Amino acid sequence: MAELILACDFGGTKLSAAVVEADALVDPQATWRGHLRRFSPSGASAQTDIETMLVMARELLGSERPSHIGISFGGPVDYKAGVVRLSHHVPGWQNVPIRQLFTDAFLSPVEVDNDANVAALGEWHFGAGRGVADLLYVTVSTGVGGGWILGGRPYRGATGMAGEIGHTVVDPSGPLCLCGKRGCVERLASGPYMAQDVAEARGLPLAQVSGKLVAEWAEAGEETAVAILERGAKSLGIGLGNAANLLNPSRTVLGGGVTKSGERWWQLVCQTAKETALPEVQFDIVPAQLGDDAPLWGAVALALL
Ligand SMILES: [Zn+2]
Incomplete structure (x- = not known):
C-alpha cells in the first residue's frame, strides 16, 4: 500500500484536508490524491472544527492510516509542545493539545505549526522558494x-x-x-x-x-x-x-x-x-x-x- 501523508489546514473561516502519496512527491508537479474543503460555520468552536477535520481526514483516508500528519493552524502555536495557544477567529482554542489529539486519532506522528511558518515551508519545498x-x-x-x-x-x-x-x-x-x-x-x-x-x-x-x-x-x-x-x-x-x-x-x-x-x-x-x-x-x-x-x-x- 502507498505511504500516505495527511495535511490539515485550520484556516480560521475554512478547514481543508488533503492526502498525498509520499512517492508522488519526487515529481515537482505532484498533486493531491484527495482534497476536501469545508467552511467553518458561524457558531463554530475548537471542538466542532476538530470534529469536522477528523471527519474529512477519515473520508480521504478510508481504511488507510497516514504515515505522517502535518497541521497548519491560523493562529499562534507552541511548536515544541504541539499545542495551539489560541485563535483570533474561533472560540475554545486556548491551549488545545492538537498534536496529541491527532496522534491518538490516527496513531501516526504529527507536527503542527502556525500558518505563516507552514506556508513558508510549503513555498520553500514546493513553490517559489525552491x-x-x-x-x-x-x-x-x-x-x-x-x-x-x-x-x-x-x-x-x-x-x-x-x-x-x-x-x-x-x-x-x-x-x-x-x-x-x-x-x-x-x-x-x-x-x-x-x-x-x-x-x-x-x-x-x-x-x-x-x-x-x-x-x-x-x-x-x-x-x-x-x-x-x-x-x-x-x-x-x-x-x-x-x-x-x-x-x-x-x-x-x-x-x-x-x-x-x-x-x-x-x-x-x-x-x-x-x-x-x-x-x-x-x-x-x-x-x-x-x-x-x-x-x-x-x-x-x-x-x-
Ligand atoms: Zn500591530
Missing part, C-alpha cells in the same frame, strides 16, 4: 504574517514568534493597530485596514469597502484608494527592507490576497524595500506560487522534516 537556503515568506491578506527559512532550516525563534513582520512599526506616529502599537505594517498594509481607512476618508459604511475593492478603485484612479494603497505598499516595502537588513535573505516570497493589487503595488513594494535595505543587501521579491494550498503543501513539508 533552491534557496535563506528565505522570508510574507503573507499580506486579512493580516500580515511571516515565516523564515534560515540556513536551510525553518527558524521559529525562542518562543515560536519569529517572522511577525506584521507588527513591526514603520510609522510610530501612524494609526493605532489592534496590537496596541501605532503604524505597524499590518495596520497600514493589510486588506481590512486599508478598506477601513478608505471607508473613513470617503464617509462610506465599512461594509461597502473591502481590500479587493480598494485595489480596484485605485486601478480606476480613485484618489483616496490610490493614496491608501500606495501608503500600504510603501509601508510593507519598509518592513521588508528592514527585515532584509537584519537577516539578509536571498529571496522574499509574497503571498496573500493583497498581492493581487496590481503592477503599481508590486513596483512600489519592491522599490521601497530596495531603497530601505543597504545596497549590499541584495534580494529578490517574488510572488508565491502555491496560492490557497500553501498551508497544505507546507503541512506536508512539516510532516516530513
